[in-house]
Amino acid sequence: MSEATANIGVVGLAVMGSNLARNLASREGNTVAVFNRSRAKTDDLVAEHPEAGFVPSFSYEEFAASLQKPRTAIIMVKAGAGTDAVIDELVRVFEPGDIIVDGGNALFTDTIRREKAVRETGINFVGMGVSGGEEGALHGPSLMPGGSDESWVTLGPILRTIAAVAEGEPCVTHIGHDGAGHFVKMVHNGIEYADMQLIAEAYDLIRRGTGKSPAEIADVFAEWNHGELESYLIEITAEVLRQVDAETGKPLVDVIVDQAGAKGTGAWTVQTALDLGVPVSGIAEATFARSLSSHPEQREVSGSLPGPLESLTVDDADAFIEDVRLALFASKIVAYSQGFDEIRAGAAQYGWDIDLGAVSKIWRAGCIIRAQFLNRIADAYAQTPDLAVLLTAPYFVEALERAQGSWRRIVATAATGGIPSPAFSSSLAYYDGLRAERLPAALIQGQRDFFGAHTYKRIDRPGTFHTLWSADRTEVEAEDTH
Numbered sequence: 001m002s003e004a005t006a007n008i009g010v011v012g013l014a015v016m017g018s019n020l021a022r023n024l025a026s027r028e029g030n031t032v033a034v035f036n037r038s039r040a041k042t043d044d045l046v047a048e049h050p051e052a053g054f055v056p057s058f059s060y061e062e063f064a065a066s067l068q069k070p071r072t073a074i075i076m077v078k079a080g081a082g083t084d085a086v087i088d089e090l091v092r093v094f095e096p097g098d099i100i101v102d103g104g105n106a107l108f109t110d111t112i113r114r115e116k117a118v119r120e121t122g123i124n125f126v127g128m129g130v131s132g133g134e135e136g137a138l139h140g141p142s143l144m145p146g147g148s149d150e151s152w153v154t155l156g157p158i159l160r161t162i163a164a165v166a167e168g169e170p171c172v173t174h175i176g177h178d179g180a181g182h183f184v185k186m187v188h189n190g191i192e193y194a195d196m197q198l199i200a201e202a203y204d205l206i207r208r209g210t211g212k213s214p215a216e217i218a219d220v221f222a223e224w225n226h227g228e229l230e231s232y233l234i235e236i237t238a239e240v241l242r243q244v245d246a247e248t249g250k251p252l253v254d255v256i257v258d259q260a261g262a263k264g265t266g267a268w269t270v271q272t273a274l275d276l277g278v279p280v281s282g283i284a285e286a287t288f289a290r291s292l293s294s295h296p297e298q299r300e301v302s303g304s305l306p307g308p309l310e311s312l313t314v315d316d317a318d319a320f321i322e323d324v325r326l327a328l329f330a331s332k333i334v335a336y337s338q339g340f341d342e343i344r345a346g347a348a349q350y351g352w353d354i355d356l357g358a359v360s361k362i363w364r365a366g367c368i369i370r371a372q373f374l375n376r377i378a379d380a381y382a383q384t385p386d387l388a389v390l391l392t393a394p395y396f397v398e399a400l401e402r403a404q405g406s407w408r409r410i411v412a413t414a415a416t417g418g419i420p421s422p423a424f425s426s427s428l429a430y431y432d433g434l435r436a437e438r439l440p441a442a443l444i445q446g447q448r449d450f451f452g453a454h455t456y457k458r459i460d461r462p463g464t465f466h467t468l469w470s471a472d473r474t475e476v477e478a479e480d481t482h
Contacts, residue, residue, distance in 0.1 A: 006033035006055045006066050008158055009073040011086055013041040017076030019138035020103065020130070020162070021045070025052035027161035033073075035063040064093035070154055071098040074128075079104045087114060087125070096122025099151045103130045107268055108179035108186055111146065112350070115178040124151035127178070129185020131367035132164065140164035142367035143172035144188070144359075146181030164366025171362040176352035183272075183346050184359055187339045190269025190283040192233075192369050193262075194335035197286035197423040199237050202328045205410065206321055208419055209314040214241040214251035220321060228399075229329055231371035260290040269342065276345040280338040281430045282331065285422035312417030326406035331427040333399060336377065337390035338430070357381030389434065400431070455481050 007029070010021040013036040025032045033055040036042045046056050057063035064071060071094055075086050083102055090100050100123060102111065111127030118125035126147030130137065143163050145155060152174040163172040175181045206217050218241035225234045243252040266287040273280040292299075314320040340356055347354040360377040364370055380393035387393060391400065411428050414421040433439065448454035450469045455478045457464055466478035 004066060004068045006031045007068050007072070009033035009035065009057075009063060009067050009071070011035050011063070011073055011075050011090070012077035013045050014076070015134050016103075016130070016137050018045050019134055020074065020076060020141075021054065022049060022052055023138050023140070023162045024158070025049075025054060030158065030161065031055060033057055033063055033066040035060070060089045060093045064090075069095070069098070071095070072101070072154055072158070073099070074101040074103050076103050079106045079110075083110075084114070087118065091118060091121055091123060094123050097124070099124045099126060099147075099154060101126040101128050101145070101147075101155065102182075103128050105129075105185070105189075105263065105265060106182050108183040108272075111179035111182045115147070119148075124148050126151050126155065127180075127182040129175075129181050129188065131185065131188055131363075131369075133368065136164065136366050140171070140366050142362050142365065142370070144175050144181040144184045144362065145172070146175050146178055146183075148177065149174075163362075166361065166364035166366075166370075169361060171364065171366045173355070173358045173362050175359070176347065176354050179350065180347070180352040180354060183350070183352075184343060184354065186265050186268050186272070187342050187346075188363065188367065188369060189265035190280065190287075190342075191335050191339040193266035193269070193286040193290070194282040194338075194423060195231075195233050195332060195369055197289050198282075198328055198331045198335065198427075199233055201414075201421045201424050202324050203237070203241070205324050205414060205419060205421065208417070209312050209320050209413075210317040212317075214253050218242040224325055228373060229325065229332075229371075232368060233371075259294045259296065261294070262287070262290050266290070269339075272346070273342050276342065276349060278338070278342045278345045279430060280342055281426040282335040282338055282423050285426040289420075289422050307418040308416060310417075312413065312419060323406035323410050326403035327410040327424055330400055330403040330407045330431075331424050332371075333373075333391065333396055334427040334430055335423075337396075340377070340390050355381075357385070391431070391434065404431075453478075453481070455479070
């Protein structure tokens with residue numbers, strides 16, 4: 001058996017796990033135990049990185065013996081049954097007070113279930129969102145741990161050593177209990193879906209409207225990245241658009257099949273929002289846009305459907321590009337606002353005490369959606385912690401006032417030109433729905449009462465009412481069945 005020399009262990013040594021283990025080992029004070037079901041991965045990692053001083057193990061018993069108490073292990077395996085299998089093995093060899101951390105992309109309800117089951121053994125279970133991909137895992141991710149307060153006492157100092165740093169602050173905070181960390185990571189990924197779709201729509205509009213090449217549009221995005229749109233996704237968009245395919249000499253973006261993949265977190269975000277009754281229309285449309293792109297058989301038979309008589313024409317390319325920029329900025333604000341609305345609703349539903357300002361701060365570096373204006377979100381929640389709608393914070397009110405003319409022109413131009421812009425248009429519709437003095441939902445309530453006696457409320461007096469539609473159509477007081 002190994003001597004207990006490691007203060008942290010990693011189980012699962014595929015790329016994410018091995019990079020996270022290397023990150024941990026590179027920080028002063030950490031000694032890292034490593035274990036993988038396949039011995040070859042453990043041997044390879046130890047041989048390739050002798051500088052890391054890894055403590056290798058080749059059984060769960062040996063792995064547990066190599067860890068100092070309270071034993072702390074981070075699982076980096078594929079979400080699902082594999083995660084449950086590893087948890088069962090660790091529970092078998094760990095003791096009360098030890099800590100098991102799931103760093104995979106688990107569904108938060110699975111994390112709630114696992115935490116409850118593991119807690120009964122006296123062992124702490126932590127679901128932790130890890131964002132930043134392979135590079136982030138190696139050099140500094142954004143970390144979103146849930147779990148008990150007790151586990152955070154041990155985990156916090158370790159995680160602070162490996163997290164990305166933004167303005168001197170590590171991008172990690174204790175999100176909340178049981179599934180809170182994986183919930184916030186899920187919403188992060190939903191926002192990421194919306195952000196990527198909005199950027200793709202901006203690219204598409206500029207290309208179709210101005211005829212610029214991908215390389216020329218890359219210059220546009222690079223310029224945008226020096227202003228209020230500064231973000232990781234804007235930065236890499238310019239890099240992707242500049243890339244030339246070595247085989248054909250064409251822009252790489254033109255030889256990539258236009259079918260976007262998905263790992264499920266976007267769909268989870270939308271499904272959960274529906275359960276919570278929170279509109280996340282920008283995230284939903286981004287998710288559906290990926291689904292539409294992935295059905296070439298439907299697109300092939302639909303290519304001859306009638307479209308606008310005239311294609312998009314732009315008289316002033318520079319003015320059009322500026323309109324697209326402002327429309328993109330406004331729509332991105334909506335996406336983030338909807339995401340934070342879902343986090344607030346999830347916290348209320350599941351009893352989590354989540355600091356929305358702290359969440360915005362840990363997304364400033366390391367993660368995929370890191371962006372300059374996350375500081376403005378943090379400022380908004382610092383000024384008004386119970387802010388009901390992020391869009392109503394002064395900074396965003398000013399930005400939306402400045403952008404809305406361009407936003408409306410772009411959505412109208414896309415519609416008349418037959419260019420799909422679901423994320424742009426749904427974001428604007430959501431914004432206008434929020435600011436509407438009265439919505440047509442009154443008619444929907446009337447319809448529901450007509451066919452299902454679902455009742456309605458009145459604007460002029462309290463109570464719940466039903467009209468006797470199939471009788472004399474008089475109104476009666478009724479029990480609320482909304």
